[in-house]
Amino acid sequence: MNHTIAKFGYPATMIREYVHWVVLLRPAQVTAGSLILAAKSDATAYGDLPTAAFVEQGRVIAEIEATLRVAVDYQRINYLMLMMVDPNVHFHVIPRYEDSRSFAGLDLADAGWPGPPDLKSAVALDDDAIARMKNELVTLWHSASTNAG
Template identity: 45%
Template sequence: MSQATLVKFDYPNSLVKSYQYWHVLLRPAQPTLGSLILICKENVEQYSAISAGAAAEQMQVVADIERVLKERFNYSKINYLMLMMIDPAVHFHVIPRYESGVNFNDFEYLDNQWPTPPSLQDELQLSESVRAQLLQLLRDDFGA
């Protein structure tokens, strides 16, 4: 996989959980609370080039992502964006969507784009301590 793509998403600091074929990362810029990056560990730049093992495992990883984010934040919908315009490694931006605000650390975070497509230019203003708390909670929730 592209090391540059990993670095852009602050790996290994942002690592939530590592699977055999995939990493789940906390997205450095949070358009909505709990936004993640799902990145394939294989050195491929086309989704059709991932191995059968990676494709099979992706089903379990997505199920884990949806379970954890639902239990933790009770999202309304979840968006998986595969853009790969700038970062060539096969990866998805996982954006939980909220019809109403979500409370975390005594603050309500809004999904300003609801119900339209998310904007990756939006970024919640999270302090370093709140970001660290979010990362640790997700690591714990994933059992990492």
């Protein structure tokens, strides 16, 4: 796994692994259910990923959206590819909603709604909260992703 994946808490935060991608719980939750979609390669440019990664990404996104729909009933979803601090290809997946959401025992508002996500308002999760949120998402993943495709 590359440096960016490790920085976002792999393996403790891993929700799902694919051939070319991993889906991680974002340890600092911008909104309830914030994730990281990270390429497993060492690529630092999106265009450098192999064609198979782009094909697989479509399936991964469908499963992310189906799972987060069940988990937090988002109204919109933002995919941010920033790669300024962490250079390997990855997206911050931010579910967006007007009212607060409760998930895994946490109540989280979308401080940036209806504008861009407010990354500075992210709530850092402790190890117990990471485990609870991750476990709930893993449990939801199979049933939600079965309905995604």
